[in-house]
Amino acid sequence: MTLNDLGFNKQLDNYRIEQGLDSFEVARVISEHKDRYTVKTAANEFDAELIGNLRFSAESKHDLPAVGDWVAISEYDENKALIHSVYPRTSILERKAIGKLGETQIIATNIDVGIIVLAVNRDFNINRIERYLTICNSSKIEPIILISKIDLIDASELKILLNEIKKRIKNISIIAISNQSQIGIDIIKQKLTKGKTYCLLGSSGVGKSTLINSLMGKNIMITKEISDSIDRGKHATTHRELIVSENGILIDNPGMREVGITDNSEALEITFDEITNLALNCKFNDCSHTNEKGCAIIEALENDELDNDSYLNFQKMERERNFFDSNQEERKKKDKDLGKLIKRVVKQRKKHKF
Structure with missing residues (x-):
């Protein structure tokens, strides 16, 4: 090597x-x-x-x-x-730190491609895909969407599911796979490039570790059996780990229950570019896109030219971004005030000492 x-x-x-x-x-x-x-x-x-x-x-x-x-x-x-x-980082894949206002948590660094993995069973949620896309766009890394465990549904159900994704998410590679039957595994291998780093993103039990085993051709990652009670694989990965393969470098992650949005407005604009482009055609520059006449977004919603669920998810994530931004500024102010206090105390001690 x-x-x-x-x-x-x-x-x-x-x-x-x-x-x-x-x-x-x-x-x-x-x-x-x-x-x-x-x-x-x-x-x-x-x-x-x-x-x-x-x-x-x-x-x-x-x-x-x-x-x-x-x-x-x-x-x-x-x-x-x-x-x-x-060394300096080319990219930082991060999310809002859980339970910590205005702070971020690094998922991994120096990533070339984010592989977003969702299973067709309980994990499937297009809103979640848009969240993962946003943190990828925030880091300026290429995303790929993998829909796993397709052996659990028939061909007609899979077609409906893929059409639902494509209706809301455009110009992103979407690959349907099964680690059991190995369907789609060769397609993923063809997309991997030696020397590039790929980070797997997804909830617990969607098959990320099993996918790595399939790509490596051997069982190097611990996996657990499917739970009958919740119809998903049990969580096996407990920490982030980088694995080097012949086809590329893979990073496995513990499953994420929360995918919190940080303060990057550009990333949201890229993820929801259809909404961003519509907003440019609004009658007023300060349009709230809620009830104004001449709002291009409202007209698109009324004419079924824009997916309502996608717009609702955009609004929710935008509120989270604004909330994160305000708390980050508040935390910076507190840190600054604390720094001033420490300097003042040190100065007073020096003064009394002499």
């Missing part, structure tokens, strides 16, 4: 030389466990930890390594290494 097989490129190599990191080994983070990491070089894997300076100089979790990151390391014991620096 070479570093190129892991996704290393000329731009990263130039950065390594320019920043004087050529005395360190190059590695990629393949898994993260709290404060410890597993990193992979062209020849070995290491249990790695951060040097103190890197840990204490980090202003937020975004400054710390994540799965997919390139890092500069040095070996200090058998299969152990220290992480000295994190």
